[in-house]
Amino acid sequence: MSVKKRVCMLSFSPMLFDARIQKEAQALRDAGYLVKNIYLEDQRYLSGIKNLTEAQENYNRDMHGIQTIAILLWTKKFNNIWKPLYHTFMSIELTFKLLYVLITNKAEYYHIHDLEPGLFAWVGKFIYGGKLVYDAHENEIHRHGPNRVGILSKYEKFIVSNSSLNITVNEDIKLKMQKLHNKPVLEIANRPKYIPYDHIDRERLRTEFALRYDQKVIMYVGYVIPWLRGVEIVLEALEHESMNDCVFLIMGVGRLDEFKNHLKNYAEKKGLKNAIKRVLFIGPYSPDEIVHYLNGADVSMLLYQSDQSFNQTNNAPNKLYQSIMARTPVLASHNETFPVYIYGNGIGKIGETVRESSVDDVRMKILTILDKDNQELYRRNANLLAQEVSWEAEASKLIEAYELLN
Known part of the structure; x- marks a missing residue:
């Protein structure tokens, strides 16, 4: 030119x-x-x-x-x-x-x-x-x-x-x-841009936020929008005693102050006293930094609420590919799009899909993903898939x- x-x-x-x-x-x-x-x-x-x-x-x-x-x-x-x-x-x-x-x-x-x-x-x-x-x-x-x-x-x-x-x-x-x-x-x-696995700073998240290695980390990355992304569902699931060793990290962008107030009010209304104590807002970070933090999570959640709009059921958002690049297992809505990537990618499962409006179903699928053998399987498959989705x-x-x- x-x-x-x-x-x-x-x-x-x-x-x-x-x-x-x-x-x-x-x-x-x-x-x-x-x-x-x-x-x-x-x-x-x-x-x-x-x-x-x-x-x-x-x-x-x-x-x-x-x-x-x-x-x-x-x-x-x-x-x-x-x-x-x-x-x-x-x-x-x-x-x-x-x-x-x-x-x-x-x-x-x-x-x-x-x-x-x-x-x-x-x-x-x-x-x-x-x-x-x-x-x-x-x-x-x-x-x-x-x-x-x-x-x-x-x-x-x-x-x-x-x-x-x-x-x-x-x-x-x-x-x-x-x-x-x-x-x-x-x-x-x-x-996201391709990052070789050995170039990921795998200690960054837990070191920076003093998270113990026996704590299980669920992470949401993306715009914070009340009701549409399933954050409230995970918060309710977190209250159950089977989730006591889990923390919920929200790497949000958008009108954060408004969303924090929304989540606080929701927890008070639902009586989620224990769960709200284990919610931590982090970042936001530049796009090139997200993968390094996300790698330290055990579950990356993409619970788009399918009953809200067409775009909630036909979505392949950046955070899905960021999760794959981070080699982090995914928990996603069982809609028209996510199962194709999670189950039908030609390599193997990289996580689970779930009926995203059910607190009990979400909780059980989180526990499934946290299983040690499943963690290794999902991360191994995501590593094989990463270069294809760059x-x-x-x-x-x-x-x-x-x-x-x-």
Whole structure:
């Protein structure tokens, strides 16, 4: 590529711990593109991060050569006023600020992450003649509940029809998008960079948090969202006497202060006095650090509640692949996606699936995974599978797709 082409990545989500956006931006940077990340900052998201300065330093280190433009909405400070008025003011501010940033940052490619920034990127495409790249991190039309599926389907059809490249994270969503919009969609799975097993710092978790080796560690990694990810189910299971030697570590991102209050109130309501004492919030950490901490856990939980939304049943999230890369056994929902990876991966079981809404079933499956022989089996199989689910092959697919747009 003789002249470096410019890529503007747009997201309405905070950037600090978004592994997918960071990896894609790094891959494009390393391939010779000039990349800018434009996103909406969220002060409530940042307020729960204890090690914020360190996290920002790690982000700057990993994203060197990539310009980051954070858009801070002043109107968010007034979220206690009448909601229709609040949303009106915020929408006006968002529109003016984002349009200004787009107009002053000409690019050959406008790469949107999720559906929300699509219309703004289309404006950039219209003004400068750039190409639109739509990157759906999940089934976007189902993200906001059944009442909005109709209008979001039409909006997504408009974005897809105006995009030169459409991307999503797994085969199920890819097929549904292709059927709905009659355009090709590229699958780029949300996988971590490959780490050889002997390069993992296997002592980091227990050393840093003074965890005894006779303690069993259950870990949740990812966005903290009340009710949707099964954290409350594990907390209830933890109260049972058979789980007394277990601790529950939550490496969460999102509005952590709000979620901590939610979990505290839930424990008080349910009488989970012993369980809540064995819950520890850690991190969050940069994407490249997560595997080292996760390796020290005995169980990585992915209890997506299937009755909540389409995306809870058709999900192959980054944390699944991070668990495999960490060689940590997985406890996951018995939905349409997870059993394929856990039982049908061609190598062997890497954990268990479970009826994710049942406290007793979750508890029994945790105990199954904690069995010494099972631990060895699941970790051995995950080690064999790790190289097959790494980011490097996905990055090559992304670069090849971009090259075809030139």
